[in-house]
Amino acid sequence: MTDQDVRYESPVTVDRREGPHGEVVLRRRGGIYEIIANGCFLMDTSDGRSERLLVDAALAALPAGRRDPAVLIGGLGVGFSLARAAGEPRWGRIAVVEREAAVIGWHRGGPLAAFSGPALADPRTEIVHADLVAYVQTAPVTYDALCLDIDNGPGWTVTEDNGGLYSPAGLRACHDRLAPGGVLAVWSARPSEAFEEALRNAGFEGVRTEEIAVARGVPDVVHLALRAA
Numbered sequence: 001m002t003d004q005d006v007r008y009e010s011p012v013t014v015d016r017r018e019g020p021h022g023e024v025v026l027r028r029r030g031g032i033y034e035i036i037a038n039g040c041f042l043m044d045t046s047d048g049r050s051e052r053l054l055v056d057a058a059l060a061a062l063p064a065g066r067r068d069p070a071v072l073i074g075g076l077g078v079g080f081s082l083a084r085a086a087g088e089p090r091w092g093r094i095a096v097v098e099r100e101a102a103v104i105g106w107h108r109g110g111p112l113a114a115f116s117g118p119a120l121a122d123p124r125t126e127i128v129h130a131d132l133v134a135y136v137q138t139a140p141v142t143y144d145a146l147c148l149d150i151d152n153g154p155g156w157t158v159t160e161d162n163g164g165l166y167s168p169a170g171l172r173a174c175h176d177r178l179a180p181g182g183v184l185a186v187w188s189a190r191p192s193e194a195f196e197e198a199l200r201n202a203g204f205e206g207v208r209t210e211e212i213a214v215a216r217g218v219p220d221v222v223h224l225a226l227r228a229a
Contacts, residue, residue, distance in 0.1 A: 035078060083118070190220075
């Protein structure tokens, strides 16, 4: 079966949960799993280039010679970002913040364990069941890199309260959660000059955008920004 055949195959609902932030659904289309939140497609297991580049770009942007950098991944998703981080020995502590208990369960012994099992077993990995917006404001530790992928972009949030992450206060909290010289990497389905300007206004330096080619349409992007050393 080709990728195009799978794309038009009717999806099968594997699990559906109602949580404090609305409905979250795991679907299977052929051999591909999809996560849908409040009716909005988030991601699937068909590719993963964007999720991997998110982590790779953050590591590449760190100052040379930094030892055992700690990374915070915002959103467990289908596990590609976590698996990429765990597959890189240069990372030290790896924390993943996920607010949906259902998503965590799908990885811990559920259908998505095939994509994240070894990474979850890595002693560097910690799963934090929390809301990311609140966590970056209150966490007692700092990180060398924040890799955020909880929405389809700063202007296309899954729930209204996620917008707080991209507000001036939310971006300042991200800035404060980084160690000096740390990097913020934010995945988005489309580029945004307004978001780049918001990052600069929040005190970030070296703001830039990397594109990830997709099969059709506008490329996905990763927004990168640095806290001054």
